[in-house]
Amino acid sequence: MTTSDAHRAIEAVWRIESARLIAGLTRIVRDVGVAEDLAQDALVAALERWPETGIPDKPGAWLMATAKHRAVDQFRRNKRLEQKHELLGRELETRQEAAAADLDAALDDDVGDDVLRLILISCHPVLSPEARVALTLRLLGGLTTAEIARAFLVPEPTVAQRIVRAKRTLREARVPFEVPQGPELAARLSSVLEVIYLIFNEGYAATSGEDWVRPALCEEALRLGRILAELAPREPEVHALVALMELQASRLRARIGPSGEPVLLLDQDRSRWDQLLIRRGLAALDRALRLGGALGPYALQASIAACHARARTPEETDWERISALYDALAQVAPSPVVELNRAVALAMAFGPQAGLELVDALASEPTLQGYHLLPSVRGDLLAKLGRLEEASAEFERAAELTRNLRERALLLERAAEPSRGCRDARG
Amino acid sequence: MRVMVLVKASEESETGKMPSEQQLAEMGRYNEELARAGVMLAADGLHPSSKGKRVRFEADRKTVIDGPFAETKELIAGYWIWQVRSMEEAVEWLKRAPFGGGAEVEIRPVFEAEDFGAELTPELREQGDRVRAQAEQNQARS
Structure with a gap:
């Protein structure tokens, strides 16, 4: 095995083990920053040792043992560190006896709870959304700072700083490493779902840059969602989010044309939809619905996505049902963007005039100023009503507003020829 | 992948x-x-x-x-x-x-579609996808 082969293998082990490792260590040292440093030290040790010795049989246990030895060494050697991390020292002292048992336990059954605690703390509401995303990808996804920076098209130091600050904030706020009960758990989980969906959407409809989609980010979000669904199996909205992401991801291949341009939902070649993901999405939605209770925002959105997934041709789409689902969504999660989508569904179900009335009512909505989909949808409805000049102007405005270059090109084409491709729905 | x-x-x-x-x-x-x-x-x-x-x-x-x-x-x-x-x-x-x-x-x-390179024309790819999707749908129904 060459060194670079070994390093790639170690990276793979790290990706598999890092979340459990950091979660287990956080339970012991009660500080996610210290835990991550210890885990990184163990990784460095592995990078030194494993190319010679080969990867041990239980690499997770090896990394955990090494990280714990580091912790004990540091604590013994460095009095200053002891004072600085008094908490860490005390914890370790009292726990040294139980260390061996702890080790096994940390890699055993309650590791699931540790990982859940780690997800909850990474998505804690004291952190800004950007910090939650960065910390989650780093601690749960095992991504490097450089990878996160590349994925979000921001400079690496920015991401590094977000992570450092996030860890400091968690320490200063003394956020406990625990799984809260009852309504607080639901509130905390909803913050986690928001973060996961944010990551997914950044991959699904890149807000900026040259690529229309970045599938690696979608895959990362899906993986986090699938993990969460295993950790919190009785939460309907968790399954619903997984369903929504699986169903949307099933269309990824069909959303990009031959030269990288976006292809809208109704123009997509449905034979390119990924049937494996559709099956998984419908199954996850089924699990969410069987858990009962009122449909939450993700269950409603997943139900809408399922309507599209079940239609073999655009003409088979049950727009009346989609329109009713949007009505329900507008009740539980009212937002101008939902209203805009509702307008599209309404137009498909009951004609462009019905949709246009709703869109016009939204025109003065302050949060939609600068949102390119408002003029884009309006342009489409106007085109359908034969008001081509007005439509063209709307498409031009939409093109000015989008930050995605591929999407801009598409909108400019429609501005030049507004009657063409007269059906619009986001894929 | x-x-x-x-x-x-x-x-x-x-x-x-x-x-x-x-x-x-x-x-x-x-x-x-x-x-x-x-x-x-x-x-x-x-x-x-x-x-x-x-x-x-x-x-x-x-x-x-x-x-x-x-x-x-x-x-x-x-x-x-x-x-x-x-x-x-x-x-x-x-x-x-x-x-x-x-x-x-x-x-x-x-295989991902990208792996085929230029050999696979858009028409061929479309045809292959359609066949596969049909097969998968049949499987889903069975």
């Missing part, structure tokens, strides 16, 4: 002998671990080749051959579909699987 993990047949699987309770429990735990890591997308086990059939294609005729087939080690007994970030990750996962006794398990990356 997606990979297919191919489990080869053995004397036992070919005679239709079911795994022991312990083997089943170990495999169950392993599958759970894969699911908990968000890696497993699909998994199936196959009946022995005695229940299988082959069709041989020659210039002017097609011959149906009934199982069982002789070359046990070349036969497939089951598969997983995994979502991983690299082949190395797939290897690390597979190393944790509860196999023993000389079993050999194969990992193959699944």
